[in-house]
Amino acid sequence: MSQINQSQGLTCPNCSGVVPVPEGTRIVSCPFCDMKSLVQGERGIRRWQVARTIERQQAVEKVEGFFSGMKKARDLRKEAQIRDVFLVYLPYWRVQSIVAGWMFGRVKAGEDSTKPVEVEVLEEMHWNDAAVDVSEYGVHRVSISKNQLQPYESDLLHSEAMVFEPSESRTDAQLEAEQHFVYRARKKRSLRNKFYEKFHMLRQRLSLVYYPLWVARYEYKKRNYQVVVDGVKGDVLYGKAPGNSLYRAAMLVLGMALGNLILVDGTVLAGLLISNSEDGDGALLVLLPILFGLGLIVSGYRAFRYGEEVEEIGRANKKAQMAGGPQKRLDALISAGGGDMEGLMKTGLSFLEEISEMGNK
Template sequence: MSTQALHGLTCPRCGGTVPVPEGQRLVICPYCDLRSVVSGEGGVRRYQVPLRVEREAAEKAFRAFLSSSPSIASGVTREAQLSEIFLVYLPFWSAWGKGVAWAFGQQRVGSGDNARYEPRERRATAELIWTQVACDVGEFGVQRIELKGCPLEPFDPEALHRKGMVFEPVGSPQQALQEAQQSFENHIQGKVSLSRTAQVFTRILNPRLGLVYYPIWVVRYLHKQRAYQVVIDGYHGNVLYGKAPGNLLMRALTLVGGMAFGAFLAVDVPALIVSLSGDEDILGLALIALGIGLALMFGGYQRFRHGEHYEYHRLKGEPSALLELGENTDLSQFVKALREWNE
């Protein structure tokens, strides 16, 4: 039996990295002495995405971001002072699997007096990928990544530490897998949704969990003695997160435009509608115009109030499943997927 330790397990109590000698099932955390039983093939598999974007390209993407939106102050591009740029590798829980769904119910067709519900049956299969950051790095503003098209290489911690800063994962792999499976089920069920669903059947085939270390460039700069940050994807070269000073003129235009147009819809349009007709349906339109006008006024105020800084998130929101194959799948393909699951 080999005594060489594998990298890949995270202690569920303290989050430290636990070395696992090949073939050993019972391991002890070197930090908190927690004893754990290893299941599967050496724990969670670890991978790394290669770095394709060098420092010069990352700086170029950063400069392009400063002029990418009219909501960013116009003088930032020439006034920004680059303070530091460095490479980090962030760990992401990543799950792969195939989703299968079959729904029975009714779908609403037509409108108005011609509306009716017709029986429907929908099937769908999808190749699914789910990612979620595996450590607390809120200051970087990155919660998930896109692994579509990214090659996965064997994890080499020494090589990554020579290139940049490497963060270690925290949290439970089992919890990450549960969240991934729930996301898979929600995604595949959404592909077969009907107006009235009587029954829905879902299966997630061969879900697999891994830990992927992803390269990102962190660029920090100063503008009028205030610090800002931009995060660049180290493989694709896209801006994942960025913060910049807001455009004062754009904030003022948003406030004035929102208040003026909102007041017109909230006051003038309902008054005109009421003066022309007393019909109840027309009064409903007046209430709709009032609601839209008030929403525009509130939105203009919010944009002015919070527009001092411009903040960009490329992948904002909950982790999602990717690589859809589409809905209304051919029956033979659907049955083939079910046979794979039964095997």
């Protein structure tokens, strides 16, 4: 342990020798008499590391497997050339806490009635998020278990890899963790009406974990891309690749065709069902084909518009969800299309014409 990470001013109560105290350590041993002492007061940030188990060649094999896929260029596996593979240790904030609290509200008890309920929450929860800007590596979260944590050895990690130091605020990390815990507590029970809620974060602990990732950079037709492999489990956590033009065209045509079919014919069918029904709430059925049809159209367009470059990231590696207001689904769908439906159609038709010309050559 380097001198920078140790305090040298504490005195052993048994032999009066100077006892070094590594940052974040609570129990220390005297180097002269071996007496153990409990350190009280500000503990700082406890640091851990996760041991790497995946070798470089194993990471290369995982990257080569990433080159396959329907969405990716058909000749990617053949033409891609891996230029560089290196190991990095990224720091991740890790917060664990016992979440205790209650929610009071009402749930549906029958077709037209509700009943009051009290929901109790008492659970130990964990949260982690990158302590640095990971826009280049794309991995906001990693899977960390308590059994994987080992004492941080700065010299050892720096000798085998590039080690990043935290740049994100610990205060912001704790706030994000608390919002995530509230989000998970609310998901324990869906309430039709909620009157009151209160959650407490008990025995909250913040630590910093250095996690190993293999980063591979490859070249395809004079363009550079990157893939990130888990240094512990060997999974591909994040990667970019050139898209498949035929797949993009097929998804655009399929999305437009099915979306319009459901949007038009489905709405007409729902209208007929409502006209023959005496239930006033049946009017909500009209919204289902409209939303589903629009969803298919936008999904097909997104696959075409953004499919030139494929970006893959596991759901478990994205930022953790946090407590907040309801999401505006329809606005998200419209904004996904750029808000310009005329431009969407013109761009799609132009792309289909290009594909047709390629087929005639």
